[in-house]
Amino acid sequence: MFGARCIYVSLRRCSSAPCPRHAATAKLLRVQEALEVHNPTENDIKVQGWVRSVRSQKDILFLHVNDGSSLESLQVVADPGLEPRELTFGSSVEVQGKLTRSPHKRQNVELAAKSIRLVGSCDVLTFPLKYKTRHPLDYLRQFPHLRCRSNSLSALLRIRSEATAAIHSFFTDNGYLHVHTPIITSNDCEGAGEVFQLKRATEDGEPGENPHFFDVPAFLTVSGQLHLEVMTGAFTKAFTFGPTFRAENSQSRRHLAEFYMVEAELAFVDRLQEIMQVMEDLFKRATDAVLSRCPQDVGLFHQRVAPGQEGKLEQMLKNQFIIMSYTEAVEILKRSPHLFSYKPEWGLDLQREHEKYLVEHCGGIPVFVFNYPYDLKPFYMRDNEDGPHHTVSAVDLLVPGIGELCGGSLREDRLDLLLSRLQRMGQEDTYQWYLELRQFGSTPHGGFGMGFERYLQCILGVENIKDVVPFPRFPHSCVL
Structure with a gap:
């Protein structure tokens, strides 16, 4: 030197x-x-x-x-x-x-x-960026090729980088294997059908030729969960962190067509509380790291974009997260004097207004809501076999200003129950490989996913999800 x-x-x-x-x-x-x-x-x-x-x-x-x-x-x-x-x-x-x-x-x-x-x-x-001008985030959104030169977006990108490192550090320090799950998949993990299907640029081909490049329909992944479940046949803990895609025709402030997901899967886990604890520990440790490594960058958002967010975040970090069942949550909503646009009823999904109210009802502390109705959730969630109010061992983490941040569950590891459900859905052949996982050394297991952009919205107080990603993708917009 x-x-x-x-x-x-x-x-x-x-x-x-x-x-x-x-x-x-x-x-x-x-x-x-x-x-x-x-x-x-x-x-x-x-x-x-x-x-x-x-x-x-x-x-x-x-x-x-x-x-x-x-x-x-x-x-x-x-x-x-x-x-x-x-x-x-x-x-x-x-x-x-x-x-x-x-x-x-x-x-x-x-x-x-x-x-x-x-x-x-x-x-x-x-x-477009002017000297000594504090440009609003929605103005900067018009210039995706230039906005990284502004204070707010450069601060955001440093925070994204540090948050990414903190998340990897959390999992590595706790013995998780990092797995690169595929972006191209033949499975729709959520079963909602809101997927991007892959096709060749040209449809021309020889007569009788298979129209699918991979011989089967292929999609951009909505989740790496099913591939992580494969890993629980050989590793006790695994995680992935990468891009996922949803073909939702939504222009809301909460949705993107391309976003990043943090997903983890744990073998030999039979209690939903263990999954909740990992979610809470991940949120708090990653946030502590970001606050210590990027104090000025985070301060810019807390002072200029979301005044008061610093106190809200401190409240989230210093308190243990609250746990309530879906049934308890519905009862709280029903007793509320608040007039909801969607009437809360047992068996219906919680809307964002419901999630927001529940967090406010709990004093701004994040809330775990668990044991959702069986009919609301995907096939892979463990059946609680609990009588009239038929539920599955699923959990959502609700946070202030955002609503759902994390979603997870215990997975159905009992072959007979899983097979029965897939048969009713007509998906037994599609998920034959998934059934085989339960035949060869299966264990009770579970996991969760956290939307990375929603996490950044939560800690920074940014209202529009398009402002926490460098190149936002949403319906009718794919610039650059």
Whole structure:
């Protein structure tokens, strides 16, 4: 390192706010001092990024440069003679100079520039992002190719990255095997029929040729669950984290055609409470990690986008999640003085307004609702065989502002009951392989899935799910 002519520095390392994953500013200055000791003529630091502001005075030039690694920009101080032509807000630059202590209270360090190279100019007259303008999220949504350069979207993408790492860390630390489940599948896991079917770009073929590329109809996956269940025949714990797809014709703030799902499956599990505990632990640990690693980025959303969300999130993290049965939930809704658009009745699915009320009724603490009616849930959920109110061992986690965040269940591991249900559905042949899993060393098992974008909405307080994903896909919109 000391033999190099310059060091490339991530601007996050120069941030005035401490970050547990990166060296403090003092360490940067020690690096600078060490360079001077070892080779006083080769002590430059080089930064590359985009100009957030330009202020040229008679005797001094000020630039603020950001490279996307931090919400904060690095102040560059230079002689006006170093200013390249066409240097404007939004330009990309490479600056070389000496990192020094800053005399200003709002920043710890600044870069005394020796050279400024304009890498790419920016036409500020037509650039949709304007200097010193706080653009609303719905405005930025019009420019998916440019919005990552805004503070809000760059902060969101750093949070997504850290949340992804935290989720992987949670599962790895708890002994889960990470499995890449397929995106292309011949199964519709949910059975709702809202799937994207794959077809060749051209339908032309030889007479009698099988029209299906894979010889059978194939779809974009709605869930990796069934493939994870395969893994519970050899591994006690497995998880997957990847894109899933739903062909729902919905323009709501809660739905995307392409979104990411975190899914886990556990063998030798026969109590629904064990699944609930993993859900709660995952939510709290991942959120704690994001808050500690991205305090400024999360703060931007809590201050500018969703004031009051910080207190709500603290309430979620410090309290144990509440558990109630579906039957109890329906009774609470029926006794409510609130006038619902959909009348709550046993045997009907809970609507978002019902989920929202239940969480509010519980003081803003997330709520597990378990043991749903048998007829509401997919074939793979374990039958409770519990009389008139026939239920399955299913659970949904409801959170403030979102409603359902996680859904899970114990899986039906009894071959006779599973076979009987598939026969009634006329799906015995389709799921013959699934039946065989129950014949060869099966165990009681269960699992759950969590919508990643909904999780981000929950912790940040973002109302529209299209604003927590870099390239949203929804009906009539597939830009880029």
